[in-house]
Amino acid sequence: MPPEPSIARVPETGAHVIVDNGGTGVVRTSSGRFLRLVSPPPGLLEVLGGASNGDGDAAAYAEALRARMSAREEEEAQQRWPGPRRGVALVGGGPLVDAVADALTGWGVAVSRHTDGGSLLAAMDGAADDRRGDTGTAGSRGGGVRPWGLVVAYADSPAERLGWDRLDALPNRGVAWLRAYREGENCFVDPICLDGDDPGSEQVYRRRLAASFVPRELDAWRHAAAAAAPPSAAAHVLMTGRLLTLALAWAQGSEALGSYRGTLWKLVPATGTISEHPVLAYDPPPPVDRGARRRT
Numbered sequence: 001m002p003p004e005p006s007i008a009r010v011p012e013t014g015a016h017v018i019v020d021n022g023g024t025g026v027v028r029t030s031s032g033r034f035l036r037l038v039s040p041p042p043g044l045l046e047v048l049g050g051a052s053n054g055d056g057d058a059a060a061y062a063e064a065l066r067a068r069m070s071a072r073e074e075e076e077a078q079q080r081w082p083g084p085r086r087g088v089a090l091v092g093g094g095p096l097v098d099a100v101a102d103a104l105t106g107w108g109v110a111v112s113r114h115t116d117g118g119s120l121l122a123a124m125d126g127a128a129d130d131r132r133g134d135t136g137t138a139g140s141r142g143g144g145v146r147p148w149g150l151v152v153a154y155a156d157s158p159a160e161r162l163g164w165d166r167l168d169a170l171p172n173r174g175v176a177w178l179r180a181y182r183e184g185e186n187c188f189v190d191p192i193c194l195d196g197d198d199p200g201s202e203q204v205y206r207r208r209l210a211a212s213f214v215p216r217e218l219d220a221w222r223h224a225a226a227a228a229a230p231p232s233a234a235a236h237v238l239m240t241g242r243l244l245t246l247a248l249a250w251a252q253g254s255e256a257l258g259s260y261r262g263t264l265w266k267l268v269p270a271t272g273t274i275s276e277h278p279v280l281a282y283d284p285p286p287p288v289d290r291g292a293r294r295r296t
Helices: 045-047 056-080 096-105 117-135 200-211 215-224 235-253
Strands: 008-011 016-019 024-028 034-036 087-091 110-114 148-155 176-183 186-189 261-267 273-278
Touching: 016 045, 045 056, 045 110, 056 235, 087 096, 087 117, 096 110, 096 148, 096 186, 096 235, 110 117, 148 235, 176 235, 200 215, 235 261
Parallel strands: 087 110, 087 148, 148 176
Antiparallel strands: 008 016, 016 024, 024 034, 176 186, 186 261, 261 273
């Protein structure tokens, strides 16, 4: 039986070098691609593994390989989450938001945390004021300023979603708007909003009321419900995964965004049921003219 090929990791990268008994070498990149090495010098694996400094050729080859793999991984990181979109704000708290923050930070995203929608809007308005002070220009409060390209919010109870209707204006300011929440044990991830033509949090809820067989009871429950017990491990993982899937699609400008912009995702842990529901935006009704009756 022939001996096993030798393997060593390329330092400071996720790549590995494999050399067979005939001296043929390949490198497996962190993304799983295999690239053939050109004339790897003897002693390369020992240098990569730190067992020896090797001769000059082996050390130079190892350093060139490390630099090449590092550059390749940086290119792949840019594909995963492009640099211009690495500003993301998170609204809410708890283990699920912590998990999303940790995942985004691991992808090189600059994450800012906000307890609620009001604090996020105050931060955006403060950035607008600072910018106007620096340039000496005037404008509407907060207009045109985008400290973050994406805002992700999570609420553990209906009460924690108060004020989200104000955040529905974010897409009109050039900020993508993504929401997840629980109602009792049930979990929801709303469609991602990229512009004013996408359904915001209030429109999604109105659509749900219109489709419900018991809209009055649903609305009454929502206004009275308190936070439920923490989500189960399975619900936590599934909801976090859905949020990160949509966030990645936004960062990469994926073709899947077309469906994500009009799809409500729902998980019912009691039955283990995951379902998706189309949700379309609608034109807001005209304001009620309360003086019309008095004028007739």
